[in-house]
Amino acid sequence: MIRMSRLQQQFANLKAQGRKALIPFITGGDPAPAHTVALMHALVAGGADVIELGMPFSDPMADGPTIQLACERALAAGTTVSKLLELVGEFRRDNQHTPVVLMGYLNPIEHRGIAAFAQQAKAAGVDGVLIVDLAVEEAPEFAPPLKAAGLDMIFLLAPTSSERRIRAVAEAASGYLYYVSLKGVTGAVTLDLAAVAHKLEEIRRLTALPLAVGFGIRDPATAAAVGRLADGVVVGSALVAEIEQHAATPEVLPALLKAKLGALRKALDEIAQ
Amino acid sequence: MVYDYAQFPDARGHFGAYGGRFVAETLMEPLRQLEEAYARLKNDPDFLAELDRDYTHYVGRPSPLYHAERLSKAWGGAQVWLKREDLNHTGAHKINNTIGQALLAKHLGKTRIIAETGAGQHGVASATIAARLGLKCVVYMGIDDVERQSPNVYRMKLLGAEVVPVTSGTRTLKDALNEALRDWVTNVDDTFYVIGTVAGPHPYPMLVRDFNSIVGRELIGQSRAQIGRLPDALVACVGGGSNAIGMFHPLLAFDEVAMYGVEAGGDGIATGRHAAPLSAGQPGVLHGNRTYVMADDDGQIIGTHSISAGLDYPGVGPEHAWLKDIGRVNYVSATDTEAMAAFYELTRGEGIIPALESSHAVAHAKKLAPTLGSDRHIVVNLSGRGDKDIFTIAKREGISLT
Ligand SMILES: Cc1ncc(COP(=O)(O)O)c(C=O)c1O
Numbered sequence: 063m064i065r066m067s068r069l070q071q072q073f074a075n076l077k078a079q080g081r082k083a084l085i086p087f088i089t090g091g092d093p094a095p096a097h098t099v100a101l102m103h104a105l106v107a108g109g110a111d112v113i114e115l116g117m118p119f120s121d122p123m124a125d126g127p128t129i130q131l132a133c134e135r136a137l138a139a140g141t142t143v144s145k146l147l148e149l150v151g152e153f154r155r156d157n158q159h160t161p162v163v164l165m166g167y168l169n170p171i172e173h174r175g176i177a178a179f180a181q182q183a184k185a186a187g188v189d190g191v192l193i194v195d196l197a198v199e200e201a202p203e204f205a206p207p208l209k210a211a212g213l214d215m216i217f218l219l220a221p222t223s224s225e226r227r228i229r230a231v232a233e234a235a236s237g238y239l240y241y242v243s244l245k246g247v248t249g250a251v252t253l254d255l256a257a258v259a260h261k262l263e264e265i266r267r268l269t270a271l272p273l274a275v276g277f278g279i280r281d282p283a284t285a286a287a288v289g290r291l292a293d294g295v296v297v298g299s300a301l302v303a304e305i306e307q308h309a310a311t312p313e314v315l316p317a318l319l320k321a322k323l324g325a326l327r328k329a330l331d332e333i334a335q
Numbered sequence: 336m337v338y339d340y341a342q343f344p345d346a347r348g349h350f351g352a353y354g355g356r357f358v359a360e361t362l363m364e365p366l367r368q369l370e371e372a373y374a375r376l377k378n379d380p381d382f383l384a385e386l387d388r389d390y391t392h393y394v395g396r397p398s399p400l401y402h403a404e405r406l407s408k409a410w411g412g413a414q415v416w417l418k419r420e421d422l423n424h425t426g427a428h429k430i431n432n433t434i435g436q437a438l439l440a441k442h443l444g445k446t447r448i449i450a451e452t453g454a455g456q457h458g459v460a461s462a463t464i465a466a467r468l469g470l471k472c473v474v475y476m477g478i479d480d481v482e483r484q485s486p487n488v489y490r491m492k493l494l495g496a497e498v499v500p501v502t503s504g505t506r507t508l509k510d511a512l513n514e515a516l517r518d519w520v521t522n523v524d525d526t527f528y529v530i531g532t533v534a535g536p537h538p539y540p541m542l543v544r545d546f547n548s549i550v551g552r553e554l555i556g557q558s559r560a561q562i563g564r565l566p567d568a569l570v571a572c573v574g575g576g577s578n579a580i581g582m583f584h585p586l587l588a589f590d591e592v593a594m595y596g597v598e599a600g601g602d603g604i605a606t607g608r609h610a611a612p613l614s615a616g617q618p619g620v621l622h623g624n625r626t627y628v629m630a631d632d633d634g635q636i637i638g639t640h641s642i643s644a645g646l647d648y649p650g651v652g653p654e655h656a657w658l659k660d661i662g663r664v665n666y667v668s669a670t671d672t673e674a675m676a677a678f679y680e681l682t683r684g685e686g687i688i689p690a691l692e693s694s695h696a697v698a699h700a701k702k703l704a705p706t707l708g709s710d711r712h713i714v715v716n717l718s719g720r721g722d723k724d725i726f727t728i729a730k731r732e733g734i735s736l737t
Binding site: 119120121122123124125126127130134137142143144167168169170171172173174194195196197199200217218219220221222223224227231242245246247250 | 347355356357358359360361362363364365503504509510512513516517520521522523524619620621622623628630633634635636637
């Protein structure tokens with residue numbers, strides 16, 4: 063039997079325990095690279111099962127203002143792809159169990175060379191990669207080097223995804239699928255639970271991969287509501303907004319993020335049966 | 336190698352290694368629907384007749400092919416001709432495309448159109464057609480461009496469009512495009528995104544090219560009638576590349592016609608302060624397609640510099656990237672200073688005030704003409720008129736118009 067990846071193992075464990083995955087997103091290097099590792103440990107202390115670490119990009123076309131500004135802060139503070147991989151390596155020295163997924167846009171990755179990036183990311187302790195603007199149709203050129211390095215490829219699904227696309231995406235993906243709960247950019251607040259439930263049912267009929275849901279989850283109530291429907295919830299802009307607010311006093315952030323995430327953890331664990 | 340240029344892009348929207356569809360999942364299905372609708376309508380006689388009627392009676396096509404005799408004499412070489420897209424309704428080639436896309440929007444049952452704009456010409460053309468068809472129109476524009484192209488901002492507002500200043504990133508055209516994509520992803524059910532150039536995800540580079548190709552198709556007939564044969568060289572400025580591809584595409588198969596795409600050289604390519612990805616960039620992915628982009632060592636898109644807002648873009652249409660690689664089109668650049676000199680020469684020498692974008696093409700024609708004999712013919716795509724630029728130019732001259 064093939065060894066399970068750290069991500070697959072994590073979702074298998076959670077499933078066995080009847081728990082839901084809590085997946086925080088923060089932008090790497092925000093407000094400055096020196097704070098990222100401490101924030102990642104704080105997220106784990108607050109109950110993170112998987113960390114999505116954003117790779118800042120100059121043109122984040124799928125992101126709302128909160129994450130756009132996070133990208134601008136991180137880039138202004140000198141965050142590069144090399145720096146980000148170094149930070150993951152540093153995090154891994156003290157944490158070998160929490161999967162880390164890099165989430166970003168294709169250009170900085172392609173610029174580095176996809177094969178080099180794949181090897182360096184794996185060596186740093188990255189577990190999966192989610193490239194927002196890499197649709198499954200264009201993936202045949204990019205996925206093989208990432209997979210060969212042992213990285214899981216996370217793909218997005220959306221309310222507009224047709225059955226044909228869901229099948230193709232499920233075929234190409236590993237680790238989990240990230241369902242975008244609404245038509246919009248990150249930070250939007252128009253969550254329609256009935257519509258999410260309906261679409262998740264359709265997706266579940268077509269794949270056995272764990273389903274994480276993101277966009278529009280900002281507090282314990284929305285986390286619990288979505289947690290009832292999915293295998294995991296992603297919370298991003300709500301955390302990044304805290305970083306934005308306290309960017310001038312970053313030393314308060316670890317405790318703040320831990321508390322904020324802790325409240326979501328509690329809400330999610332209360333729904334577990 | 337012989338190419339059948341009509342076969343590009345391929346079924347996946349690729350021009351060789353370029354093009355494609357690099358967007359978030361939410362837009363993939365809407366893009367497929369657009370592709371399907373266009374495939375159906377582009378051969379539909381009613382659709383084509385409607386488009387033709389608009390080109391003739393609303394835009395004022397065909398645009399003249401004008402022999403700039405005084406310029407030709409002054410430059411001492413080839414005969415210089417101007418394809419007068421500046422005479423179109425709204426003053427630029429942009430309307431050729433917006434009319435086509437707005438008709439598509441109507442056929443798809445969309446009630447709202449959005450657009451990005453740099454110089455404001457595409458925004459004005461979109462606002463114009465929205466007014467005509469009774470569609471709601473929102474135009475995204477970098478806040479720096481809102482300032483340097485204020486006459487066009489006011490025109491859009493007069494036409495009933497909402498102009499949204501974009502403050503993110505470098506606050507110019509690329510950021511307006513990001514913001515328009517964000518709007519589209521949010522309002523995809525009722526909204527049609529009218530992209531202003533041959534960039535963006537497939538099928539946009541193809542359909543924007545097709546709608547602008549009226550320019551090259553007219554040119555074939557006009558040059559046979561007025562010159563007696565096809566021209567020896569075509570020259571067009573390249574921002575995203577829509578006026579250039581519109582003139583080039585119908586003539587690509589005629590090997591005897593040389594083609595020059597002129598990028599914005601800004602302060603000079605060597606200074607790094609320019610907007611010339613084909614001349615000084617490298618392949619990458621931006622705004623939904625693979626093409627040449629201007630990026631730093633870490634793959635971040637970098638700011639561009641040009642006196643002309645419409646050329647101030649760090650990417651370029653993927654078909655141009657491919658035409659560069661296969662060597663069919665020569666890509667060159669003209670600096671701000673060269674474009675300004677050409678602007679004055681055309682204004683004073685022929686009584687035609689060109690857009691600053693188009694002035695880049697004129698500047699290259701000035702370099703090219705003396706290298707060719709007086710029996711040779713160069714056609715410059717005069718993509719737009721300069722009314723919108725008078726404030727920028729006055730400011731450079733130290734004159735205040737307000
Ligand atoms: C008059 C004119 N020419 C050229 C351009 C550049 O666009 P493109 O390269 O797509 O023709 C613009 C863009 O705003 C324009 O207004």
